[in-house]
Amino acid sequence: MQNLVVFDYCNFYPVIKSSLISRKPPSSPTFPPRHVRLFSPFVNRSVRVRMALPLPSQNPVVEPQKVIISNKHGEKLVGLLHDTGSNEIVILCHGFRSTKENDTMVNLANALGKEGTSSFRFDFSGNGESEGSFAYGNYWREADDLHAVMEHFRGASRAISAILGHSKGAEVRSHVRWQRMLQVVLLATAWDILYFWLSAMMAKVSILNLHGEFLTNTSKDGYLSSAPNLSLQSCHANNVIAGGDVVLLYASKYHDISTVFNVSGRYDLKRGIEERIGKDFMEKIKQDGFIDVKNRTGSVIYRVTEESLMDRLNTDIHKACLVINKDCRVVTIHGSADEIIPLEDALEFAKIIPNHSLHIIEGANHSYTSHQTELASVVLKFMKATSQQD
Numbered sequence: 001m002q003n004l005v006v007f008d009y010c011n012f013y014p015v016i017k018s019s020l021i022s023r024k025p026p027s028s029p030t031f032p033p034r035h036v037r038l039f040s041p042f043v044n045r046s047v048r049v050r051m052a053l054p055l056p057s058q059n060p061v062v063e064p065q066k067v068i069i070s071n072k073h074g075e076k077l078v079g080l081l082h083d084t085g086s087n088e089i090v091i092l093c094h095g096f097r098s099t100k101e102n103d104t105m106v107n108l109a110n111a112l113g114k115e116g117t118s119s120f121r122f123d124f125s126g127n128g129e130s131e132g133s134f135a136y137g138n139y140w141r142e143a144d145d146l147h148a149v150m151e152h153f154r155g156a157s158r159a160i161s162a163i164l165g166h167s168k169g170a171e172v173r174s175h176v177r178w179q180r181m182l183q184v185v186l187l188a189t190a191w192d193i194l195y196f197w198l199s200a201m202m203a204k205v206s207i208l209n210l211h212g213e214f215l216t217n218t219s220k221d222g223y224l225s226s227a228p229n230l231s232l233q234s235c236h237a238n239n240v241i242a243g244g245d246v247v248l249l250y251a252s253k254y255h256d257i258s259t260v261f262n263v264s265g266r267y268d269l270k271r272g273i274e275e276r277i278g279k280d281f282m283e284k285i286k287q288d289g290f291i292d293v294k295n296r297t298g299s300v301i302y303r304v305t306e307e308s309l310m311d312r313l314n315t316d317i318h319k320a321c322l323v324i325n326k327d328c329r330v331v332t333i334h335g336s337a338d339e340i341i342p343l344e345d346a347l348e349f350a351k352i353i354p355n356h357s358l359h360i361i362e363g364a365n366h367s368y369t370s371h372q373t374e375l376a377s378v379v380l381k382f383m384k385a386t387s388q389q390d
Contacts, residue, residue, distance in 0.1 A: 062113040071125055071132075071148040078129035079122025079149070082109045089158045090383075091149055092121040093142075093165040093246055097302065099128030104166050104263075104368060104375070111376035117161070117383070122149060124246075136304040137311025139269075143250040150256070162383065163257055165247035167264030167341060167366060244332075245269070245317055251328050252320035259386050260324075261379060262332045264366060267345035269312050277304055285309055321353050331357045331382045333375065335364025357382065 064080035071077055080100055090112055092105050100121040109119045124142045125132030135141075150160055244265025251260050266272065273281060277291045285291050291304045324330065330353045334346035343360065350358045359378050364371035 061110055062118075064109070067120070067122075067152075069122070069149055069152045071145050073125070073132070075125045075131040077122050077125060077131075077145055077148065079120050080109075082113045082119045082121075084113055084116050084118045086116055086118045087157070087159050088161040089118040089120055089153055090161055091146065091153075091163045092119055093146060093163065094121070094124070094127070095165070095167055095244075097127070097134070099123050101128070102166070104372065107372045108164065108376055108379060111380060112383075115380055115383075118158075120149065120153065134302060135311070136302065136308035137315070138308070139246060139249055139311065139315045140253075142246045143253060146246065146250050147254055150254075160257065161387070162259035162261060163247045163250065164261035164263060164379065165244040165265065167244050167266065245315075248317060248324065248330070249315070249320050251324045251330070255325045255328070258328060259383075260328060260330045261382070262330060262349065263375070264334050264338060264341055265317075265332065265345065265349070266341050267317055267348040269315050269317060272341070273309075273312070277309075281309070318348075318352065321349065324353060324355075326354050329355050329357070329386055331359065331379075333359050333361065333378055335366065335368060335371065336360050336362050337364060338366045340366040 062082040062084050064082050067079050067081045069077045069079065078100075092100075092108055094100055094102050094105055098105075100123050105121045109121050112119045123130035124138070124145050126134035126138070146163065150163075153160060244262040247260050248262055248265060251257055277293060278284070281291060285304070285306045289306055291309075292300045293302050293304060294300055330349070332346050332349045332353075334341075334343055336343055346358060346360070350356055359382075361368070361371050361374055361378065364374070368375045
């Protein structure tokens with residue numbers, strides 16, 4: 001019997017119908033080819049296509065559970081636990097003005113889950129759902145937040161196999177991004193959206209996701225990945241500082257972790273400030289006591305105080321790396337096409353950290369826009385290698 005793919009015009013997801021039984025497609029992104037026939041109740045036509053169905057051998061995607069942990073300041077840190085039943089767990093740390101819902105954090109958690117490894121992604125204080133006030137610096141304070149998370153899971157008899165910090169993602173002028181996205185969506189009929197969704201599974205066709213990015217399936221494994229030359233985010237200035245630094249600072253202070261993943265971390269925190277808050281920033285902040293970072297309409301995105309600026313300037317990543325325990329394995333991953341933090345920073349880490357591995361992902365930008373699958377693959381490869389060494 002042939003399968004029919006019927007489009008739900010209210011919820012915008014495909015439903016696979018076989019006889020009288022219907023079900024939503026599983027969320028697994030690995031696709032053996034299946035022939036299906038597309039049918040629209042509003043358009044008198046059908047199309048025979050190759051549909052993507054999950055491999056039965058894969059572990060199912062784990063439904064995350066919300067966990068709330070108090071830091072040493074009494075602030076509640078909110079996170080999501082992807083519990084596969086394994087005792088070992090990987091802690092995932094987001095970057096500047098980001099959250100646990102960042103695409104890289106979500107994709108890594110799902111990739112680990114499919115390999116049977118539990119993970120926990122959370123919001124640092126002052127970010128996302130967590131309590132506290134946002135601050136421009138906060139490097140050591142975020143390291144202490146991470147320590148509170150580590151202590152929580154150790155108290156639950158969980159073995160923390162690794163901590164991973166991703167460089168802090170590009171800030172998007174959200175008011176422009178959503179305006180552009182709405183213009184695209186309103187011009188598309190329901191049939192158009194379904195057509196492009198299916199086309200993107202079969203050919204080199206781009207569609208728009210809910211993050212305002214265009215997706216394409218140019219990757220060999222069938223994943224939909226962002227196309228950097230089509231991304232709406234490319235219209236906006238980037239505003240990024242290194243988030244992988246927090247896990248390095250943690251390792252230098254607490255000496256209780258065996259594996260650290262430094263993904264696109266910044267080696268010198270004195271660099272990159274002028275691009276974000278303007279020239280003569282020290283003179284301005286000494287005069288006014290703060291600098292407001294604004295978007296294109298003049299609305300304040302966040303405030304940089306003199307205290308928070310000095311916190312960043314006084315954080316010495318080089319010095320911290322020198323005191324990381326030699327038994328701690330540090331894996332630095334960096335994109336060769338990183339437009340925010342140059343590849344040279346990754347090479348500097350390799351020079352000074354004794355127990356260090358460097359992996360360069362060719363062609364990857366700062367946010368690994370078109371290399372999410374490869375990033376996850378590299379992390380999993382090193383995870384397996386380190387577990388075998390243990």
